[in-house]
Amino acid sequence: MNRRSSPLFVALVFAALALFPLVAGNYGIDFVTKVMIYAVLALSLELLVGSTGLVCFGQAAFFGIGAYATVLLSPQSGAPSLLWLLPACMLAAGAYALFVGALSLRTKGVYFIMVTLAFAQMAYYVVHDTPLGGGTDGIYLYSKPAIGAWLDLDKPLTLYAFTLACLLAVFGFLALLLRSRFGRALAGIRVNEQRMRATGFSTYPYKLAAFVISGALAGLAGFLFAVKDGYVNPEMMSWHLSGAVLIMIILGGLGHLRGALIGAFAFALLQEFFKSEAIFGGFAKHWHLGLGLTIIASVALLPRGLVGVPGQVRERLVGKGMSSRRADASEVRNEHA
Template sequence: MTLTGARGNLMLALGALAVASMPLWATPYHMQLASTALIAAMFALSLQVLVGGVGLVSLAHAGFYGLGAYSVYLLGLPKLGLSVAVTLPAAILLSGGAALAIGALALRTKGFFFLMATLAFGQMLFFLFHDTPLGGGADGVFIQRPPIGITLSRGNRPTVLLLVNLGTLTAMYAALWWLMRTLFGRALLGIKANEHRMAAMGHDVQGLKLAAFTVAGALAGVAGHMAALTDAFVSPELLGWHRSAEALLMVLLGGIGALHGPILGAFALTLVQEAGQMLTERQRLVEGGVILAAVLLLRHGLAGGRGR
């Protein structure tokens, strides 16, 4: 994975400006759609720490995303009524903590076994919310949004949520851009390139992988938290492995070769899904076709870069 250069960052900044200007020209519906894409981008970007960063493919990632979403339900208005100042750090701690615990176990395995272990642990989190009354049941629950400092009304809601999501994604991207430049980030890229060499050079490969898994999980929790805040709805579906696969798709679609790839992938997939919904009833046909095309034809993703 290469870090996005000055030109790439300028393009991203222009894109962010375009999204930020949406309240001036777009309908509330399209602003909600943009919020969906921004949240998908956060989720995919958090996964990029693993896929593009260390070269790990995890199917547990949606579990951490869902934990972040459910922390809004568990601490927010119907239950405890805490504000975002509490629910967001709580989401980070909960998802990061779960990622630390699951990663410590799953990283004992490699390759196929790692994939299967993450699949099973992710489903375990899914069952926790699907089969027990902890999360309000198998069908999901509507929640009231926790106070975010601005009083939301029907009129200003799409605008405020859009800007909050844009700000969160920007902060997350900047943090990761910085993180991947530190010694820690470089070491992760080194593991992806040649794990044995990094170990031979005295790096604690297992510890670094676990740290990356935890950071990725915590950031997925942020994405899930923002999803719950935006949609005011949580369901066990958020934790299911299909959603992990979808995040992997966004990463692959955007390109695992560049840090900003998943952002492009998330916007592209959201647009394709929206177009698919308008054109046909057959959502899965559209998504399956996109995946096949991405896997068979688009080997380097939208962002390019020789990441493979």
């Protein structure tokens, strides 16, 4: 997919999401709301992995902190104001990201991956083994946030529209950020950090800022998830979720914001497909196997992810065209000979 077609593709995706409630039932609206939340989470990780080259395996911790903050800061009676609750949840996730990033960014490679995983597991066991997070049973959100009577997130359609607005805002924010001087510095760090240092850039503050922004955006996704389900549990912070989000952005195509969108929807649809008992019968309980094999095949056959499919098709067609022209020229030469 070339750069000219990318804005059109993104516009069509968001237009389709805006019109989807007109043709969908309650299940469809709930499902797409969940996928859009995961798309926000995938975009937050794309900032680190695809744009900065930092493979973080603890994104679920920031997601879970945002979700738990939503429940813990909400009163049991009366709807909390969205105007202060949402920024507070993002601030809580961003604060933990600042703490984790300040320490983990002093390491590199596999050590960075392991340190971020360790901090995520620490957060997991805090809510799993203490009364703060309700232990393994989790805790319930008794009253969902609102702004007066006109924006009540307890209504599915209102929550859908608000989640879509958040997804659009995050996508637009990251698109502008990556086109700024800050974004170009992150791209330089991803390509060659040593060269960036040699040109006078102090790369550590840039990486830390990206880490904090990513954590805060993951906290936004956690907030939306807690509001949607009205319930949080420690599994939201497990390493399985961090791995799933990493698969989403790889499946969609690293280095592209639209790849995070495509990957989140593709991953969720593949899950639903392999879980379908109507299609696979008893094999549906082994859906992890089918999903895993499909992802392995996708990575092997689509090294640039799903966003690279149009380019690969174009290259194949151009290659075939050149081969046929060479064959025709060879035939002409043979005839003249």
